[in-house]
Amino acid sequence: MLTGRDGRVLYDQSGYGRPEGENIRLAPQEAIYLLHRQKIEVPGYTFDTLLAEYADQRNFLRSFLVYRDLRERGYVVQTGPHDYRVFRRGEKPGTGESLYLVRVLSERDPVRFVKLIEEVVTARNMRKQYVLAVVDDEEELTYYEIKLQKLADACVPALAIQKKEAILVGRSAMVRVPPQSDLEGAGFGKRLDDQRLMISPVELLYLMDAGLLGAKKGGALLSAADYFAYASQSDSELAEKGKVYTELRKHNFTPRTGYKFGHHFRVYCGKNVHSDLLVHAIEKEAVMPMSVISRSVRMAHSVKKKMLFGCVHTTGIQFVEFARIKL
Template identity: 30%
Template sequence: MAGAEAIPALYQSGYFGRPKDNVLYLRFVEAAYLLYRNKIEIFKDKTALDFDAFLKFAALKEDFFELKYIVYKDLKERGYYIQSAATDFRIYPRGGSPGKTAAKSFVFVQSERIDLPFSALIQHLNNTENVRKQFILALVDEESDITFFEIKRVDQNNGFFGEMSYPIPDLKTGPEGFRPIPAILLKERVVLDNKTVSEKLYQNAFFGKMMDEDRLQLSLVEALYLMEQNRIEIFNLNSEKMTPDEFVEHASSIEPDFMKKYAIYKDLKDRKFVPKTGFKFGTHFRIYEKVESLDKIPHSEFLLHVISPDHLFKMPVTSGAIRLANSVHKRMIYAADTGRKIEYIEFERIKM
């Protein structure tokens, strides 16, 4: 803390600290920065501390102090006004300041070595959204370089929808009208051998991939979706008709997280997106907002990875996935079915 004489010099000019009862209370990072800039002196037991001594003192008192100081110093030297917040810092837009404009963003500081629980991320998002702020993750690597990510819910205010305006094609098979189409379960995929139906599903609704001129092969999630829509019925290799539960049991034996993945797939379809495998990008899905023709398939807008509510974000892996998505001009989304709702969380690398 500092005396009353510090309030005009430090708070009113640079908005350092928090004034109360003619005393200015400084956070350790603020004090370290001001000491580094030779704006203040710091005493402990009447002995002046130099910068290195105070650095050691603060590091003993506050977890990850050095990371917070690295980020604080970086933002201050970029010209931002910074104050304490529910996360680590709140920052004001360029040209703004405390008392004149509202803070724009909350900043949370994280080491690349520390896992970030999905539950903690959601709590940070809730805190920032409740006060209508931008949530920024400042990730500090082992060489003290900082990468900034904006993290947000993409389905906030019901804005996360595709534009596929037509339903699954009508699969009439004769004068009797509609009935489910037989399909065969191999091991990892389902095959339809009805040429007319296969072409409709592939050309008009972008399901699966043609195996040859007559047959369509479906992924397991696509097959279950069409089965639940009563568009196909699935038979095993012994020509026995399978129930949905039997199919799910088989699919889950191949892919343990099958139902977790399917819940997201189904929701994306209900939101009128076109989800296709994201394997080539190391994710579960690549997502198209709209596909008008297989002859003119656009670039997918999103990459999406399915996670559990107890997921731990490994920061080097997460950072690499975001960098890859941005390098191919796509947005990186993580999706988790919490039981109450499906959370769609976007990570975007930003420049400050």
């Protein structure tokens, strides 16, 4: 607690603390930062001893490191409603609005997507940007902006496809079509030779559900449900991948395998030579280490693509974008 005029000056000029009557109450991170900057004194403590005392609290040190970094970048920072509210540069409580809601994590913390989505929705309803501040094991910081993306329709309309029949070959399907067929034009399949096109499991599921391709096994025509039961025995992620694939196709995007990038899909818009997105399908309750997400974002940025996670739940697909930012 700061009393008297000095405390009021720190609040009025730089947004430190919260007023309580004539006094200013500081959060521990604020008090330690001000002590380090020699703006205040704490009787009986030095910066070293006060930091050491609070550092015994779980997650406090990384929280302080993020607070210090934001302050030294010129932002006014207050605690809550997530970990921090961060004001626009030049603004402070009482004279401006906060711009970011910041959640602090370590590189090894798990990210539970259902909770993440809830917090991003809360931030969006408050007209704030939701940011993850991640502290690694060497105390370095990386900031990620998280957005819930609503897919726009792709740049060109989908091409019409005539219904065809295929033969099941393992989990894939083989269809006899000439080069430059309508299936290839719509972004389906991979050429086996100049007469045969191989259709992947997610493509086959989509085409069967759409009534555009019939698949036979041993001369008998399979239903989409029978094929899914068969193919999912060797691919536990097929349900999530199939739903995300279908959602991307609904918006006229062309998903192809993203294996070489370590993800389920690389996604094209229209006739673009290079893919625009990397998309990984997960269930809504998925929990993923922040270190894994960081590698995904780094890969996507290195090849100039956006990184989206497609979260599958009962009300549809929620696409969550992670992007590294510099505050």
